[in-house]
Amino acid sequence: MLDRVRRAVRRRRTSVAVVVTVGPRQVRHLGVCLESLAGQDEPSSEILLCPWGGVGPTDLRGIEGVRVLLPNETANAARNAGTTSASSDTLLYLEANEALEPWALATLVGDLAAAEDTLSGRGATLGARLWRAKSAPEFLEAHGRFGQAALDAAPARELADRTTRDTDSTWSTPFGTVPAACAEIGEFAWMLAGLTNPDVLVRVLCHDAGSFLDDLEHATAGETTAFAQAVSTALDTLPRARHLDVPVETRLRLWLVAHGHAAAMSRFTADRWFDEGQFPTRLDGERLLAVLPVPGVDVPDDVFEIRPRLEVSLRRVRRDGHLVRLTVFAACRWIDFAAHPPQFRARMAHARTGARVALTPESRPDRAATRHFRQAYQNHDAAGLEIAVDPNWLTLDGPWTLEIGLSVGGVTLWGRATDRDARGSAGLPDVGLSGRASFDSRHGFRIHRGVKPEPRPEPTSAPVVSAVELGESIVLHGTTPADFTLELRNGDWRVPARVTTNGRDFTAVVPLRHQPWELSARPLPSGTWHFAWASASAHGDLPIPRDLADQTPRERLTRSHRIRLVRGLRDQILVDLAAPLREDELGPWAQARLRATYAATTAPLDPNLVVFHSYAGSGTTDSPRAIFDEMRQHRPELRAVWGVADHSVPAPVGSRPVLIRSRGWYDVLARAGTVVTNIEMNRFFRTRPGQRLVQTFHGYPSKAMGTGLWRAKNFSPLRLESQLDNTARQWTVACVPSPEMELHYREQYGFDGTYLNQGYPRDDVLVGPAAESLRELARDRLGIAPGQSAILYAPTWRDDLATNYRAAPMHQHLDVARMAERLGPDHVVLLRGHRFHHPPGSGARVLDVSAYPEINDLILAADVAVLDYSSLRFDMALTGKPMVFLVPDLVDYADEKRGFLFPFTNSAPGPLVDTTEQVIDLVRDVPALTAEWAWAIDEFNATYNAWQDGRSAARAVDLLFPR
Numbered sequence: 001m002l003d004r005v006r007r008a009v010r011r012r013r014t015s016v017a018v019v020v021t022v023g024p025r026q027v028r029h030l031g032v033c034l035e036s037l038a039g040q041d042e043p044s045s046e047i048l049l050c051p052w053g054g055v056g057p058t059d060l061r062g063i064e065g066v067r068v069l070l071p072n073e074t075a076n077a078a079r080n081a082g083t084t085s086a087s088s089d090t091l092l093y094l095e096a097n098e099a100l101e102p103w104a105l106a107t108l109v110g111d112l113a114a115a116e117d118t119l120s121g122r123g124a125t126l127g128a129r130l131w132r133a134k135s136a137p138e139f140l141e142a143h144g145r146f147g148q149a150a151l152d153a154a155p156a157r158e159l160a161d162r163t164t165r166d167t168d169s170t171w172s173t174p175f176g177t178v179p180a181a182c183a184e185i186g187e188f189a190w191m192l193a194g195l196t197n198p199d200v201l202v203r204v205l206c207h208d209a210g211s212f213l214d215d216l217e218h219a220t221a222g223e224t225t226a227f228a229q230a231v232s233t234a235l236d237t238l239p240r241a242r243h244l245d246v247p248v249e250t251r252l253r254l255w256l257v258a259h260g261h262a263a264a265m266s267r268f269t270a271d272r273w274f275d276e277g278q279f280p281t282r283l284d285g286e287r288l289l290a291v292l293p294v295p296g297v298d299v300p301d302d303v304f305e306i307r308p309r310l311e312v313s314l315r316r317v318r319r320d321g322h323l324v325r326l327t328v329f330a331a332c333r334w335i336d337f338a339a340h341p342p343q344f345r346a347r348m349a350h351a352r353t354g355a356r357v358a359l360t361p362e363s364r365p366d367r368a369a370t371r372h373f374r375q376a377y378q379n380h381d382a383a384g385l386e387i388a389v390d391p392n393w394l395t396l397d398g399p400w401t402l403e404i405g406l407s408v409g410g411v412t413l414w415g416r417a418t419d420r421d422a423r424g425s426a427g428l429p430d431v432g433l434s435g436r437a438s439f440d441s442r443h444g445f446r447i448h449r450g451v452k453p454e455p456r457p458e459p460t461s462a463p464v465v466s467a468v469e470l471g472e473s474i475v476l477h478g479t480t481p482a483d484f485t486l487e488l489r490n491g492d493w494r495v496p497a498r499v500t501t502n503g504r505d506f507t508a509v510v511p512l513r514h515q516p517w518e519l520s521a522r523p524l525p526s527g528t529w530h531f532a533w534a535s536a537s538a539h540g541d542l543p544i545p546r547d548l549a550d551q552t553p554r555e556r557l558t559r560s561h562r563i564r565l566v567r568g569l570r571d572q573i574l575v576d577l578a579a580p581l582r583e584d585e586l587g588p589w590a591q592a593r594l595r596a597t598y599a600a601t602t603a604p605l606d607p608n609l610v611v612f613h614s615y616a617g618s619g620t621t622d623s624p625r626a627i628f629d630e631m632r633q634h635r636p637e638l639r640a641v642w643g644v645a646d647h648s649v650p651a652p653v654g655s656r657p658v659l660i661r662s663r664g665w666y667d668v669l670a671r672a673g674t675v676v677t678n679i680e681m682n683r684f685f686r687t688r689p690g691q692r693l694v695q696t697f698h699g700y701p702s703k704a705m706g707t708g709l710w711r712a713k714n715f716s717p718l719r720l721e722s723q724l725d726n727t728a729r730q731w732t733v734a735c736v737p738s739p740e741m742e743l744h745y746r747e748q749y750g751f752d753g754t755y756l757n758q759g760y761p762r763d764d765v766l767v768g769p770a771a772e773s774l775r776e777l778a779r780d781r782l783g784i785a786p787g788q789s790a791i792l793y794a795p796t797w798r799d800d801l802a803t804n805y806r807a808a809p810m811h812q813h814l815d816v817a818r819m820a821e822r823l824g825p826d827h828v829v830l831l832r833g834h835r836f837h838h839p840p841g842s843g844a845r846v847l848d849v850s851a852y853p854e855i856n857d858l859i860l861a862a863d864v865a866v867l868d869y870s871s872l873r874f875d876m877a878l879t880g881k882p883m884v885f886l887v888p889d890l891v892d893y894a895d896e897k898r899g900f901l902f903p904f905t906n907s908a909p910g911p912l913v914d915t916t917e918q919v920i921d922l923v924r925d926v927p928a929l930t931a932e933w934a935w936a937i938d939e940f941n942a943t944y945n946a947w948q949d950g951r952s953a954a955r956a957v958d959l960l961f962p963r
Contacts (some may be wrong), residue, residue: 004959014089014090015046015088015089015090016044016045016088016089016090016091016092016105016322017044017045017046017047017048017082017086017087017090017091017133018037018044018046018047018048018092018094018186019048019050019079019082019083019086019091019092019093020033020034020047020049020050020082020095020096021050021051021078021079021082021092021093021094021095021096022049022050022051022052022055022059022096023051023052023053023055023074023075023080023095023096024053024054024055024093025097026055026095026096026097026787027055027059027060027095028095029096030049030060030096031718032099033094033095033096033097033098033099033302033537034047034063034066036099036101036102037100038065039102039574040100040102040103040104040105040106041102041103041105042104042105042106043105044088044092044105045067045088046086046087046088047067048066048069048071048082048085048086048469049063049066049067049068049096050069050072050078050079050082050211051068051069051071051072051078052071052072052073052074052075052077052078052245053073053074053075053842053848054069054071055071057071057701067085069081069082069085075095076139077139078381079093079139080138080139083133083136083138086133088133089132089133090130090131090132090133090761091130091131091132091133091136092105092108092130093130093131105726108130118915120815124304124725144396152740154583160793167233167732176713177713177714177733178214178215178713178714178715178716178719179211179214179215179714180215180218180714181211181212181214181215182212182215182216182218182219182223185212185215185216185219185223185226185227186223186226188208188209188212188227188228188230189223189226189227189229189231190230191204192204192209192227192230192234193230193233193234193826195225195234195237196237198238198239198242198587201234201237201238201242202245202246203236203933204234205234205238205246205250205254206245206246206247206695208251209231209250209254210250210253212227213250213253213254213257213265213269214269214831214857215714216262216265216266217266217715217716217717217718218714218716224257224262225459227257227746228257228258228262228681231254231257231258232258232259234254234255235255235258243456244304244305244306244307245343246952247309248290248292248303248304248305248306248647249272249277249279249292249509250275251303252268252290252292252294252299252303252304252868253265254266255299255303256268256294256297256299261297263618264294264295264296264297266716267718267747268292268294270716270718270719270721270722271722273719273722274683276374277376278375278377278588278592279292279377280377281306281334281335281336281377281378283299283335283408283409283410283411285409285410286409286410286411287301287410288305288306288307288308288332288334288335288411289301289304289305289306290304290305290306290334291304292304296840297493299436306334308332308334308335308411308413309331309332309333309413309415310330310331310332310404310406310413310414310415310417311331311332311333311373311415311418311419312328312329312330312404312415312416312417312418312444313328313329313330313417313418313419313420313422314326314327314328314417314419314421314426314429314439314444314445315327315328315329315368315420315421315426316421316422316424316425316426317425317426317428317429317431317437317445317550317893318550318551319431319433319550320388320430322390322391322392322433323388323389323390324388324389324391324431324433324437324447324451325386325387325388326346326386326387326388326389326402327364327384327385327386328384328385328387328402328404328417329366329368329369329372329373329380329383329384329385330383330385330404330406330415331342331373331380331383331406332406332408332411332413333373333375333378333380334375334378335378335408335409335411336377336378336379337378337380337381337382337383337408338379338381339377340408341382341404341408342382342383342407343406343407343408344361344385344404344405344406344407345358345361345404345405345407346358346359346360346361346385346387346402346403346404346405347359347400347402347403347405348389348393348394348400348402348403348447349400349401349403350394350396350398350399350400351398351399351400351401351443351446352396352398352399352540353396357393357398359387359388359389360387360406361385361386361387362385362386362387362388363382363384363385364384364385364386365381365383365384366383366384366696367380367381367583367584367586367587368384369381369382369383369384369923370587370589370590371586371587371589374587374588375588375589376381376587376588376589376591377592378589378590379589385404387402387498389402389447390912391433391435391447391449391481392434394435394447394449395449396449397449398448398449398450399443399446399447399448400445400446400447400448400449401416401443401444401445401447402416402417402444402445402446403415403416403444404416404417416443416444416445417439417444417445418441418442418444419441420439420445421555421567422553423566423567423568423569423574424549424552424553424566424567425549425550425551425552425567426439426497427549427567427569428546428549428550428567429445430453430454431451431453431550432453434449434453435447435448435449435450435451435453436448436451436452436453436454437453439783449505451652454663456882460543461481461482461535461537461538462533462540462542463478463480463484463486463506463533463542464478464479464481464536464543464545465477465542465544465545465546465548465573466478466479466545466547466571467548468554468565469555470554470558470563470565471558472511472512472513472558472559472560473509473510473511473512474488474509474510474512474563474575474805475507475508475509476497476506476507476508476509476510476531476542477505477506477507478505478506479504479505479506480501480504480506481504482535482536482537483501483535483536484499484506484507484533484534484535485497485499485533485534485535485716486499486510486532486533486542487531487532488510488524488529488530488531488575489529489530489531489532490525490527490528490529490530491527492851493511493514493516493525493529493846495511495512495514495524495771496510497509497510497531498510506512509648510531512524512558512560512561512563512577513560516851517781517782517852518780519781519853520650520900522647522648522649522650523560523561523646523647523648524561524577524648525577525646525648525851526561526577526578526579526645526646526648527576527577528574528575528576528577529574529575529576529577529755530542530568530574530575531571531572531573531575539567541570541572541573542572542573543572543573544567544568544571544572544573545644545938548573549567549571551565552565552566552567553565553566553567557580557582559580559647560580560647561577561578561579561580561646561647562577562578562579562580562581562658563575563576563577564576564577564578564618574608577646578646579645579647579659579660579661579662580644580646580647581659581661581662582662584663585661585662585663586943589663594661594663594666595666595684596861597666598669598684599684599686599687600671601670601671601704603670603671604671605671605672605673605688605690605691606639606671606672606673607673607674608637608638608639608673608904609638609639609641609667609668609671609672609673609674610628610631610638610639610641610672610673610674610675610676611640611641611642611643611658611668611672611674611675611676612624612625612627612628612640612641612642612643612655612676612677613642613643613660613675613676613677613678613679613681614677614678614679614698615679615698616645616660616679617643617644617645617646617649617660617677618645618649618700619648619649619740619853619854619855620642620644620651620652620853621762621854621855622678622696622698622762622855623678623696623697623698623760623761623762623953623956624677624678624696625762626761626762626764626765626952626956627653627676627694627696627761627953627956627957627960628640628642628652628655628676629652629953630761630953630954630957631957631960631961632652632654632655634954634957635656635957635961635963636654638961640652640654640655640658641655641658641668641672642655642656642657642658643655643656643657643658643659643660643665644657644658644659644660645659645660646659647659649853658963662694662717666730669685670688672691673690673691673692674691674692674694674960674961675687675691675693675694676694677693677694677696678695678696678697678698679693679698680695680726680727680786681693681730683726685730686730687730687731687732691732692732692733692960693731693732693733694731694732694733694735694960695731695733695734695735696735696760696761696762697734697735697736698762699870699871699872699874700737700741700760700871700874700875700944701736701737701745701871701901702743702752702871702874702900702901702902702904702907703796703869703871703900703901704867704899704900704901705744705748705749705901706727706745706747706748706749707720707724707748707749707750708726708899708901709724709742709748709899710723710750710930712899724749724750728745728749728750728751731751731753732753732754733753733754733755733756733959733960734751734753734754734755734756735755735756735760736755736756736757736873736954737755737757737759737760737945737947737948738757738758738759738944738946738947739757741757742755742757744884744901754959756959757947758947758952758955759945759947759948759949759951759952759955760948760952761952761953761956762856762875763856763875763878763948763952764948764950764951764952764953765856766856766859766860766875766878766879766948767878767948767949767950768950771860773877774856774857774860775860776907777857777859778857778858778860778861781857782830782849782852782861783847783849784827784828784861787826788826788827788828789826789827789828789863789864789865789923789926790827790828790830790862790864790868791819791827791828791829791830791862791863791865791866791923792830792832792858792859792861792862792876793814793816793831793832793865793866794815794832794858794863794865794866794867794870794872795813795867795868795870796867796868796869796870796871796872798919813868813886813888813889813916814866814880814886814916814919815916816829816831816846817846817918818920819919819920819923820845820846822920823920823923823924825845827845827923827924828845828846828847829845829846829847830847830849830858831846831847831848831849831850832849832850832852832855832858854877855872856875859872859875859876859879860879862876862881863881863926864881864882864883864884864922864923864926865881865882865883865884866883866884866886867883867884867885867886868885868886868887869887869893869900869904873885873909873910874944874945877937877940877941877944877945878941878945878948880930880934880937881930882910882926882929882930882932882933882937883908883909883910883933884911884913884919884922884923884929885908885910885911885912885913886912886913886914886916886919887904887908887912887913887914888914890904890905890912907940907944909933909936909937909939909940910929910933910936910937911929911933
């Protein structure tokens with residue numbers, strides 16, 4: 001297929017210019033974009049970089065193989081410059097935060113070459129981006145981000161959304177930042193008021209208007225009025241039937257603005273900030289209505305109407321004699337089946353003639369159906385169905401499609417399966433009966449009468465598994481042509497199996513426990529694990545035979561895990577491990593019930609119950625652990641509970657683990673007299689009268705925080721209030737390192753409660769008498785040889801690169817592989833960040849210690865640290881060991897990214913460098929680096945760490961739990 005496309009491209013001599021607009025928030029993504037263009041199967045003819053919004057040619061220097069144009073004020077002006085500068089037959093408009101799959105240009109241009117006038121496709125990711133040069137639009141320069149304005153000028157060519165990957169939003173703002181849309185609200189209002197095409201109006205209202213609604217608090221009165229008039233005009237212009245194409249929350253917000261209720265709209269927006277699109281609904285005859293009250297505003301029912309849509313997911317396919325048995329989940333996600341019991345019908349429909357064969361769906365209530373549809377207010381247990389099909393009932397040759405009918409309340413819907421569980425038997429729908437079975441997201445499940453089933457794959461040299469037992473260990477039974485070894489793997493984790501053979505038969509036992517870093521034995525962490533086998537002549541992932549795949553997914557709840565046996569997309573055996581939450585604790589529906597019960601709790605508090613919580617349950621560490629250890633020693637009568645994400649996180653001796661999100665978790669949070677945490681609690685948490693929430697934080701305060709950080713993220717006044725309601729207004733006690741730092745928390749959070757301001761408990765061990773013995777123990781666990789110099793590389797969390805509130809990719813300022821190679825085997829790099837694969841042939845060692853549970857062990861084990869803006873420098877300084885600060889983006893970080901509470905250069909006791917080579921030269925000679933910077937570290941500790949005397953935890957316990 002690809003060769004045919006390439007031949008067509010060459011025959012027509014179609015050339016492509018890729019016009020890449022680069023805005024101020026997009027420069028950091030440009031490398032990925034250009035890599036994707038360089039890796040195209042069919043390369044472009046030219047690439048034009050079109051900077052705008054303050055991005056200049058100097059920001060794009062040193063990039064080979066591209067043309068960099070002069071900067072423009074807006075993105076659309078930059079696009080126009082690219083259009084006029086290109087010399088190719090076709091133009092592809094991209095943004096710097098977008099990337100293409102390797103086959104994208106060959107596919108897209110091949111389609112263009114095959115059709116003179118139009119391009120067919122689906123989706124909007126690249127909609128209106130690929131144009132013939134002779135018909136390319138002139139984008140309106142009055143604004144910067146609304147390419148839809150060009151759609152009235154010429155017909156758009158819609159392209160398949162599968163061609164792009166890792167696409168960020170058009171605004172390309174850091175995660176958690178509210179786009180400052182009001183800077184362009186006048187231009188947007190002008191554009192919106194002039195649109196008449198219903199399809200364009202729907203796209204603009206769905207995809208662009210939301211940013212202005214989110215930011216409307218920052219608009220002036222005049223801007224708000226103009227925006228309201230434009231929205232009113234747009235809603236009047238849009239045919240009434242098309243209003244339902246706009247999501248109900250967006251439609252409600254638009255209606256409120258159009259009818260003079262902008263303040264109520266902003267209040268509604270702030271209140272639903274973290275509701276993730278969840279809301280109750282009600283049926284009024286045939287009408288499905290959202291329940292979204294707006295206090296003080298009488299909103300007509302038409303605004304709340306939702307167009308019901310049937311969603312069908314194929315979950316299992318299995319052979320039962322001459323029958324094919326299908327398990328499906330079928331529901332309208334906004335209708336609560338618990339309140340409105342559904343009735344189902346099913347049929348097979350012939351694609352060519354319309355002939356139908358009625359089927360009999362059997363109800364199979366399943367809580368997994370409610371979890372699948374992920375609704376907090378609508379239960380779909382009754383969505384589970386089993387349907388038997390005999391291919392012999394289908395008398396006409398050709399494709400027959402499964403169709404499901406739903407009647408609920410006054411609503412009747414029919415639909416096909418557009419989704420499936422590809423990691424189970426539904427991923428292999430052809431079970432070998434007469435006629436071939438298939439699935440695709442357009443037609444759903446089909447049986448092709450008159451077409452032979454797919455042939456079964458030929459046997460390989462891999463072991464063949466015939467049965468799997470799930471429990472505290474996984475036991476595999478099967479046959480093998482040769483002796484082999486077997487491991488259960490997840491990333492760098494390896495768990496060897498005990499394999500025994502009897503002739504060709506084998507049994508392999510894999511315990512679901514391990515002993516990482518020679519720490520205590522514990523259950524394996526949550527994640528997807530695969531089996532890797534190896535014999536003398538071959539190796540690979542353990543394949544899943546068809547008979548076993550037909551049984552997937554299989555699930556088992558044990559004391560340690562919720563285990564799910566699934567089929568990998570490469571037909572391998574996979575095991576999903578998760579925390580052993582019960583059925584009534586899993587998914588949004590169950591969690592909403594548990595949170596409602598928590599909120600209604602009136603049970604008395606237990607003053608002797610203390611809940612500890614660190615890093616969302618991923619560890620039992622940091623200041624909460626130091627306080628716990630001290631409390632257990634001096635107040636043993638107090639009962640301690642640790643919240644853990646799963647049972648791979650062992651609770652310290654003298655405490656009890658409770659799974660976060662379990663019923664028990666909500667219970668202890670409601671009853672505990674004291675809760676100690678180093679991060680903010682989830683937003684459902686409210687400190688009850690008489691209860692104490694002790695916020696220890698998890699790093700020295702040096703970067704922007706609180707209202708200063710939130711304002712930099714463009715939070716509106718209502719959003720600021722919401723943030724404070726969910727953070728500082730829940731605290732009872734705040735732990736800060738010194739009285740001087742207390743001032744920042746009073747200023748940034750307005751917290752006027754009790755402060756523990758005499759050192760961080762987490763740092764006691766770094767200056768305690770056991771520090772040296774802990775260092776030797778940690779180095780032994782990590783495999784650091786005597787005489788080896790250990791370099792700790794621990795870059796900071798990057799708000800501007802975050803993908804959610806607790807995840808961000810690691811930036812690439814330090815070339816770890818090059819440093820390891822240059823330093824050689826006398827050095828070991830401890831990488832505290834994302835996964836790093838050791839480069840083959842390197843003489844030095846790189847240890848990924850991202851999963852190591854205790855950061856203080858790493859600080860003690862290291863001889864030198866390479867940091868950027870991390871607050872770890874305050875902890876590292878207590879050991880007196882030198883630090884190198886790799887900060888090539890210091891000015892940018894201080895001015896445009898996170899920012900600092902006080903000047904970074906005054907609080908970095910070590911050399912500030914820009915390159916990997918400079919880092920290598922410095923860490924090569926640790927004694928010299930230590931001698932040169934010892935005075936600076938001493939002064940630094942006197943300024944910032946004066947209270948770190950090893951007694952901070954004792955002072956905290958004396959204040960929190962006085963005798």
